Each structure stands twice: as C-alpha cells, then as structure tokens.
Amino acid sequence: MMTPIERIEKYKSKKNHVYAVEFSSNGEKKRAVLKDFNSIESKQQEIFYLQLLRDHNIKVPKILDQHDQMILLEYLAGELLLERIINLEERQIDPELPMVKEVFNQLLSWLGQFYRITENVLEKKMIFGDVNFRNFIINDHLYGFDFEDCREGSPEEDGGAICAHLLTYYPEYTSWKQKACGVLQSIMIEDFHYEKNRLEKATNYYLDIIKERRSIFKKK
Known part of the structure; x- marks a missing residue:
C-alpha cells in the first residue's frame, strides 16, 4: 500500500506525472519522489531496471x-545534470578543463x-x-533514472543523443556548447571507444529529430 503523502512540487515530465512529496515515517517528515506512470507496462519496466541496477551497485534511486x-x-x-551543464556554461568554464571533463566522464x-x-x-x-x-x-556521485525507453542498440546511439541534447538546450549552438560537444565526442571516442563514424551519424540523426520536433511545436 502506498504511504500517505503530500505533494509539494510537480516536476517536468513529458510522459508521466512526477512530484516531489513528503511523507511521515516514525513521526519524522521525509521527502521522496512520486512517479505516476501512464501504463502498468512502463512502471514494470522502470522497476525491473531500478532493481537490476541497484542489485549490481549502480547508482539509482531506491x-x-x-x-x-x-x-x-x-x-x-x-x-x-542539465543544471550542472547550464552552470558551467554561465560561468564560462573552459570545456577543456577537468571540471567539465569530469562531468562528462x-x-x-x-x-x-x-x-x-544489462x-x-x-x-x-x-x-x-x-x-x-x-x-x-549529480551529488557526490551520478545517478540515473527513467528507464522506460531502454531498448536494444549501440552506445553510439545514446552518445549521439547526448551530443544533440547538449547542443540544443537553450540557448542553442553557442560557442561554448560547440566546444563542449567536441570535447565530449573526443572523450567518447578516445576513452570509451565509441566508433567515430557511427557516433557522428547518430548525432546528426538526433539533431534532425530535435529540429523536426521543435518545428512542429512552433507551428501549433
């Protein structure tokens, strides 16, 4: 049975309803995140990956x-992660510096x-x-969540989408973002052994998707 809770903030989510909530435990108020899924199948997939990764000591929420x-x-x-990237750009921290590279790593x-x-x-x-x-x-570690879209594929597909997101968060295609994307791609290729041509192809593919989605949104 779900613990009695009080919703205090709604988070941005395109697929589900996600809230910051408070609940009482042994007379003490605690904070948590409530995720209300659009389907049982999505919820089951999320639970599967959260439990699998946590069982193998990968950082995910409990x-x-x-x-x-x-x-x-x-x-x-x-x-x-988005807030950290925005902060680094606002401070104009050179993407070549360890402070930025550490986030990518x-x-x-x-x-x-x-x-x-997996x-x-x-x-x-x-x-x-x-x-x-x-x-x-990101706090002392990096945690991942939202596993509804997990599927078969290659790391370069994720890598291309990461690069496309980095370039297109507002403001789009700034000189800082373009340099940061170059640094990120170099790390992917040199340190994590992503295949260069496949990564570049995936980046262009996701850039086209983002451009098309935003074009449709502007027309509405």
Whole structure:
C-alpha cells in the first residue's frame, strides 16, 4: 500500500506525472519522489531496471513503495545534470578543463556500467534510450533514472543523443556548447571507444529529430 503523502512540487515530465512529496515515517517528515506512470507496462519496466541496477551497485534511486501505476522513490539531493551543464556554461568554464571533463566522464562511466550489466544479465546489447539531461542527478556521485525507453542498440546511439541534447538546450549552438560537444565526442571516442563514424551519424540523426520536433511545436 502506498504511504500517505503530500505533494509539494510537480516536476517536468513529458510522459508521466512526477512530484516531489513528503511523507511521515516514525513521526519524522521525509521527502521522496512520486512517479505516476501512464501504463502498468512502463512502471514494470522502470522497476525491473531500478532493481537490476541497484542489485549490481549502480547508482539509482531506491524504491520505497509502489501501488497501482505509481512508484515512490528515494529523494536524491543534488543538481540535475542539465543544471550542472547550464552552470558551467554561465560561468564560462573552459570545456577543456577537468571540471567539465569530469562531468562528462561521470555520465559516460555510469552508462558504461549500465551497458555491461544489462548485457551480462539480458544477453543483448541495451541502451538507456532517453538520455535527456533531466534524467541524471549529480551529488557526490551520478545517478540515473527513467528507464522506460531502454531498448536494444549501440552506445553510439545514446552518445549521439547526448551530443544533440547538449547542443540544443537553450540557448542553442553557442560557442561554448560547440566546444563542449567536441570535447565530449573526443572523450567518447578516445576513452570509451565509441566508433567515430557511427557516433557522428547518430548525432546528426538526433539533431534532425530535435529540429523536426521543435518545428512542429512552433507551428501549433
């Protein structure tokens, strides 16, 4: 049974209803995240990956409770990956500096763990699928969440989507973002062994998708 809760803030989500909530435990108020899914299938997939990754010591939020199409998740203090990137650009921190490279390495290391564990367990190459920077939180570690779009694929597909997101968060295509994207791609290729041509093809593919989506949105 879902713990009695009070909704205090709604988070941005295109697919589901997601809230910051408070609940009482042993007379003490605690904070959590309530995720109300659009389908049972999506909820079941989220639970599967959260439990699988947590069992293998990959940083994901803990499931506190569940009921019907809802999951109550551990609240993680920290910054969204998107907030961290915005902050670095606003401060004009050179993407070549370790402060920026460390963020990229944290993200790619987390994804590398995801790829290894899912392939070992499922015996097929899986990708995260939705690498929106709002699906990662950084504090002392990097945590990932939102596994509804996980599917078979290659790391370069996730990598291309990451680069496309980086370039197109507002303001789009700034000189900082373009340099940061170059640094990120170099790390992917040189340190994480992404295949260059496949990565560049995936980046262009996702840039076209984002451009088309925004064009449709503007017409409405």
